[in-house]
Amino acid sequence: MGPGRMSISRRLAAYALALIAAAIMVSGCGGSADTAAADPDAPKQHGGLVTIGMDQEPACLNEKIQCGSMAATTMIAASLWDGLLDIDAEGNYAPKIATDVPTKENGSVKDTPDGGMTVTMHLKPEARWSDGRPITCDDVAFRWSTTMDERWQVVSRKGWELIKDVECPDAQTVVFVWAERYAPYLGIVSAAPLPKHVLDGKDFNKYFNEAIPISSGPFMLKKWNRAVDVQLKRNPEYWDAGKDERPWLDTIRYVFVADTNTLKIQLRTGEVDIISPPPDSTLKEELEGFPRGGYQIEPGIYWEQIAFNNAKAPTNDINVRKAIAYSIDRDQITDVVLKGQVERLDSTLLPAKKEYYIPAWKDVKYDTKKAAGYLEKSGYKRNGQYFEKGGKPLTVQFKSTAGNDLRLKVAQLLQQRLKANGIKMDIALEPPNVFFGQSTPNGAFGMALWAWSSGIDPSQETMFPCDQIPSEANDFSGQNNYRYCNEKVSELIKQANVTTDQAERIRMTHEIQTLMAADMPMLPLFQRPETLAYTERTLGMDSNPLGGLVWNAADWAVMK
């Protein structure tokens, strides 16, 4: 190597080193870019693209069958299909394709002498598919027949199987004929119709999986680039465009990045515009440090709770359950684990269910004396660190899902508090499919921590009645993993599920919660916070956990 070449290469190396050093120095300074200040009050303009970062890619685009049971598919489908009813910003049912919300009071819901009921709905005549054809009663009836068709891998038929017919007196009138009275009927009749003229004769397990040529919502599927993105385009024929000619956006693009930390960085760089990261204790602080965007945190539809095994010692003893409940500081959990993002939950229903909700567990607060009193009532005596009976310390086996930082922190707090109150808690964390597939249905736990998802209806018919305890006898059906059995509660749940009298249903639901709080089969903890984080260029963001992330996508816009 000659001296001349050596010199050039050295100079090049020095130049490269200088560049790297400069980049590192600059990056170390942490200087933020001066981007143009955004004006959130700026009038919306048509056009533009919003990119949503999701942690999973849909397996298929048909959210009604098994491959579409992922949250990603549900979110994408929400912009494609309008339902007969919608969920408004306050979390209530509101008319969408239908003209009214059917109730007994407005005469749309009628009990029939055979013990069934009918629900009559009228469709707005202007409602149209994206191909210009009107949305008719035939499409609503087709949704029901498709759901019940044994050939199709429909995920849930709950509620649908009680409908014996969907009658169409005329194109704009639908009459659901129910074989039984079914109080949560709104959850069924609100569903989106299916385009009969497109789907009739097609294989529903396949036809909408890859591409969807039609929509009834503000957006249509533009393209699914497998493994890359799903793109939705504006539905130019949207029937509910209004005077603003909604939707404002031209395109919504969904991209898939499994790692939440990466998604947060992508939001900061502007590679994505919207994310909804799972809750954790530092999330709020992280988002507060994000200068070029905003965020909203609301109590979500998933609620965490401590389940007691009501059929297995020692938690089959109501005094032990109550002692544990009074040894748990739920306010400390929300303060420490969630940094006060949400408050403790005092019911098996969400406060969003308004008239049905009562804070039945509100008096269950951390109280060492009460906890000790309950244990002494059951013959336990404190001996050093722990309460004992028969020479054995009171020990409870706690189980939850592994890989969930939030639950691990809750478990650690519980363990500390229970220990301070003389109760030994052994922690076992399991993979989610083992936990949900084996431990909880088989009752292989003393205490367990998991979350239920909650819809808009207050029905809890699979969770707490006696006949919903999974067992060999019922082929492990039902979700009463608590093995809780109070005949009166079971009967009330059953009655509340079949009455069409709203006031009566409210009364019964209140009584159910009061009775359950007294029995303490479980202890509600908190609603998991739902976070909507976005860049400053996006307009119209409005978090609505019950309605879903994209509930108002037609009103979204971007600043030009």
Add this chain to the structure above:
Amino acid sequence: MVRRLLEAIPALIVVSVIMFGLLALGPNPLDTLKQNPNITSEDVARLTKMNGWDKPVTQQYTHWATHFVKGDLGTSTVDYRPAWDKIKERLPLTLMITGMSMVLSLAIALPIGAYVAVRKYSKADYAATLTTFAMMASPSFFVGLLLQLFALKLQDALGGTLLVYTAGAPQCVASSSGFFGTVFGCMGTPVEVFQRLALPVFALSILQIAGWSRYMRSELLGVLGQEYVRSAMAKGLPARLVFMRHAMRNALLPIVTIVALDVAGLFGGAVITERVFGLPGMGNLLLDSLGQKDIPVVLAIVMIGAGLVLFMNMVADVLYGVLDPRVRVG
């Protein structure tokens, strides 16, 4: 060569039996749906039956193996698409990042290893040793996160201009099909390829650069001490010629084997790298499929991986013959 292939068959069978058994006997992923009170146990049982997961494991395995032998990798139980269709969408990207990582690693590791070998115990040698050990001790996900934060800071420093993307696949601008399907069709210009893949390729290369440069150093040190090198120098051959023709060529022999065998490790590393950087490669597909108990897809990926290890072993043998004429492939 044929003998080697035949020898590999029992290994492939054992791998497939173990993987199939672990997946089939494992819990039902549909059970996690039970978190939703609207999805009943009957719903889960009905869907389990539709997936064929209620049949005896031996029957499921026989069904899979019979089709696999005929070249049919099966159909995904998640979206009912042929497993090969799913893999061929993802394979090119994984091949691309592992290939680029290999080239980058070799291009950096070999010169560094050689440089510090001829300057044994110099400051450069100590610095390289320290750096490579630090690199070996850094897990891929951690390196990935650091690189992403670096990109973010760089963007701030450049007034909001994003020089390299922190994650994700590119936005498709043109339709594409065939083996080099969606992902390559989306890649766009070489500049965009660089912007998309710079960080993941670098993250994936860290471990290889560290490992291979250490091997290079140690092999070269061994060779440089050999008598034939000293003889060559004593004959008066130019130092550069002795180094390149006698020392390097012999030192590279074991490196070839290590590099070939590390290719399987690179694929393993790609699983984490693809996850962190949101790249739609085979690694991400494998993780998703494992979580969804998508047995045909998981097994297809595992068998392709096993086949790749076998193939790279053979490549190492052939290259050995090229580099050292005394060795001939039997």
